[in-house]
Amino acid sequence: MTFSPELEARFAKMLENYPPGRQKGAVIPMLIYAQDEVGAVTPELVLEIAQRLAVKPIEIDEVVEFYSMLHRTPLGKHHIQICTNIACQLTGGEELWQHACKKLGIGNKQVTEDGLFSLEEVECVGACSWAPAIQDGYEYHHHMTIEKLDQLIEDVRRAVKPQ
Amino acid sequence: MEHLLHEPHPLETILLSRRFRLENSASIDTFLANEGFDGFRQALTMTPEEIVAEVKLSNLRGRGGAGFPAGMKWSFVDRKSPKPKYVVVNADESEPGTCKDRVILQYDPFRLIEGVLIAARAIGSERGWIYIRGEYRYLIEHMNAVIATAYERGWLGKNIQGSGMNFDFATQSGAGAYECGEESALLESLEGKRGNPRLKPPFPAQVGAFQCPTVLNNVETYSAAPDVILKGGQYYADLGTPRNGGTRLLCISGHVNRPGVYEVRLGMNMLQAVNELAGGVWKGRKLKAIIPGGSSCPVLTAGECDIPMDYDSLGKAGSMLGSGGMVVLDETTDMVKLLSRIMKFYAHESCGWCIPCREGTTWLKKILARLDGGIGSVNDIDTVDQIAVNMFGHTFCPLGDAAAMPTMAIVRKFRQEFEAKLQSTQVFVPEPGTRSLPVLK
Numbered sequence: 001m002t003f004s005p006e007l008e009a010r011f012a013k014m015l016e017n018y019p020p021g022r023q024k025g026a027v028i029p030m031l032i033y034a035q036d037e038v039g040a041v042t043p044e045l046v047l048e049i050a051q052r053l054a055v056k057p058i059e060i061d062e063v064v065e066f067y068s069m070l071h072r073t074p075l076g077k078h079h080i081q082i083c084t085n086i087a088c089q090l091t092g093g094e095e096l097w098q099h100a101c102k103k104l105g106i107g108n109k110q111v112t113e114d115g116l117f118s119l120e121e122v123e124c125v126g127a128c129s130w131a132p133a134i135q136d137g138y139e140y141h142h143h144m145t146i147e148k149l150d151q152l153i154e155d156v157r158r159a160v161k162p163q
Numbered sequence: 164m165e166h167l168l169h170e171p172h173p174l175e176t177i178l179l180s181r182r183f184r185l186e187n188s189a190s191i192d193t194f195l196a197n198e199g200f201d202g203f204r205q206a207l208t209m210t211p212e213e214i215v216a217e218v219k220l221s222n223l224r225g226r227g228g229a230g231f232p233a234g235m236k237w238s239f240v241d242r243k244s245p246k247p248k249y250v251v252v253n254a255d256e257s258e259p260g261t262c263k264d265r266v267i268l269q270y271d272p273f274r275l276i277e278g279v280l281i282a283a284r285a286i287g288s289e290r291g292w293i294y295i296r297g298e299y300r301y302l303i304e305h306m307n308a309v310i311a312t313a314y315e316r317g318w319l320g321k322n323i324q325g326s327g328m329n330f331d332f333a334t335q336s337g338a339g340a341y342e343c344g345e346e347s348a349l350l351e352s353l354e355g356k357r358g359n360p361r362l363k364p365p366f367p368a369q370v371g372a373f374q375c376p377t378v379l380n381n382v383e384t385y386s387a388a389p390d391v392i393l394k395g396g397q398y399y400a401d402l403g404t405p406r407n408g409g410t411r412l413l414c415i416s417g418h419v420n421r422p423g424v425y426e427v428r429l430g431m432n433m434l435q436a437v438n439e440l441a442g443g444v445w446k447g448r449k450l451k452a453i454i455p456g457g458s459s460c461p462v463l464t465a466g467e468c469d470i471p472m473d474y475d476s477l478g479k480a481g482s483m484l485g486s487g488g489m490v491v492l493d494e495t496t497d498m499v500k501l502l503s504r505i506m507k508f509y510a511h512e513s514c515g516w517c518i519p520c521r522e523g524t525t526w527l528k529k530i531l532a533r534l535d536g537g538i539g540s541v542n543d544i545d546t547v548d549q550i551a552v553n554m555f556g557h558t559f560c561p562l563g564d565a566a567a568m569p570t571m572a573i574v575r576k577f578r579q580e581f582e583a584k585l586q587s588t589q590v591f592v593p594e595p596g597t598r599s600l601p602v603l604k
Contacts, residue, residue: 014333017292017331017333017335018373019247019290019373019375022354022373024354024355024356025335025353025354025355025373026355027355027356028335028336028337028338028352028355029335029336031338032297032336032338033336053355055355059355059356062356062357063355063356063357066340066357066358066514067297067337067338067339067340067358068338068339068340068511069297069298069338069339070338070339084504085259085458085504085508086259086260086417086454086458086490086501086504086505087259087260087416087417087422087488087490089500089501089504090416090417090418090490090492090496090501091416091417091418123257123259123341123508123511123512124257124258124259124260124261124458124508125298126256126257126261126262126264126265126296126298126299127165127262128259128260128261128262128414128416128422128488128490129167129262129414129415129416129422129423129424130165130167130262130422131416131417131422135298138298138300138301139301140165140301141165142165
């Protein structure tokens with residue numbers, strides 16, 4: 001399996017960061033960066049990383065199962081993660097979540113038919129003082145409202161419409 | 164990047180956050196023009212023992228949650244060990260209510276580098292990592308650029324500023340796991356494994372990253388070190404209260420008019436922080452309760468909140484200063500729904516390693532979800548309390564305690580809300596002999 005030159009360069013640099021013989025430490029960063037490019041942690045990706053780090057594939061699989069940001073199937077182009085933990089629950093996060101599900105017609109960890117959106121009800125994303133907060137992929141959106149969420153969805157849809 | 168700052172409030176004590184609002188605050192040149200690396204320069208003229216002594220004198224305690232004295236932690240590392248020593252920064256920041264390490268890394272990242280270098284000199288370390296939660300991808304890229312700049316300008320790498328000291332530093336991404344904020348689970352993750360905690364003792368100071376002596380502290384704890392050295396441990400200690408030195412960042416959130424991250428002296432009054440800094444409870448409502456330092460901390464009712472905010476006072480009040488994640492609850496807050504959500508969190512984040520946590524958090528989540536829907540008997544309330552009592556102190560790592568403590572506090576202090584939910588539900592009980600199940604009306 002080959003990755004983009006940027007990703008290969010990133011991996012090469014990553015491997016220098018560990019004490020000699022302890023390159024297995026790169027597993028989780030490699031997985032999450034590779035996932036961005038490949039779209040999901042495919043069986044092929046598992047074998048590739050296992051081979052590169054000289055570990056058994058099971059050692060990769062057990063990590064994939066543990067960390068919640070690693071997924072085996074592709075998500076939407078815009079993966080909308082809505083926090084409903086305490087600070088966000090107290091300021092409208094749950095209402096945002098229910099609205100999002102209804103508006104997009106999907107549930108937790110599901111993808112829309114057109115592949116544009118997926119939704120996930122997440123735990124605290126570290127934006128409590130600017131709640132309610134969501135993430136679109138890695139991008140933060142603070143002080144969210146139902147109107148702003150509708151606007152976000154609208155903007156994405158408009159951007160992909162043929163002109 | 165989202166804008167995270169507000170206008171400084173007159174009641175804040177601006178020490179750690181003093182560069183945040185400068186133009187280009189995150190640039191190394193702004194840093195250098197504003198006492199940047201002066202603490203480290205001074206540390207280079209001190210012996211490791213002197214550095215540790217100064218940090219001990221300052222009464223700087225861990226700002227991640229546990230509040231363990233930093234100087235004491237650093238003194239546990241045996242500098243004479245033939246193994247390499249490591250410095251690890253905990254930037255996992257996943258405790259619900261907490262959003263301060265983000266602010267430090269975004270607005271004054273070189274301060275963190277400076278703090279790490281001071282710790283490295285104190286323990287004789289030549290390599291370290293900053294473990295950043297996967298969701299903070301923008302900060303991982305930001306810190307990668309910061310570290311690259313530090314190398315270019317001779318503040319990392321070989322023979323730093325001609326001092327003879329070497330130090331290599333890199334970011335390490337997480338991938339979504341609250342348990343990886345626990346120090347030993349973080350080290351497991353750093354080694355490329357599942358985030359299960361380790362048996363302690365031995366502690367990371369003896370057996371840490373890659374089985375070598377390691378100092379592992381929170382972002383804010385390292386970030387406080389430059390001022391401890393530059394302005395002196397006694398100065399830092401005097402800002403706070405006895406055995407609780409310095410200032411800390413407080414993340415005020417929830418039902419307040421001005422949520423935000425504020426820097427306060429240890430010992431500031433909690434009600435004053437809510438009413439003055441955060442503008443009081445919103446919408447003209449009354450205060451019901453406060454979760455002082457993240458979801459793991461026992462809730463304090465309004466009547467219990469007139470106390471100084473330091474580790475010891477919060478401890479005496481039956482709670483914790485914790486991570487500084489202060490969540491304010493107004494009179495309309497549904498405490499049953501809140502606890503149910505908190506348990507959903509712990510059940511999800513339990514690493515699954517030990518029975519009392521894995522099974523206990525699952526039972527608590529299920530029973531509380533049911534009670535929140537008004538289904539159950541008053542015995543179930545006692546069951547919830549008993550499960551928490553049996554988890555507390557019996558789990559392999561503090562996550563079990565973190566789930567048990569808020570459970571016991573909310574069930575005991577707000578029991579009437581649980582009972583009211585059960586009484587107000589109408590259930591249609593089918594005829595005996597029929598096959599249908601009870602249904603909520």
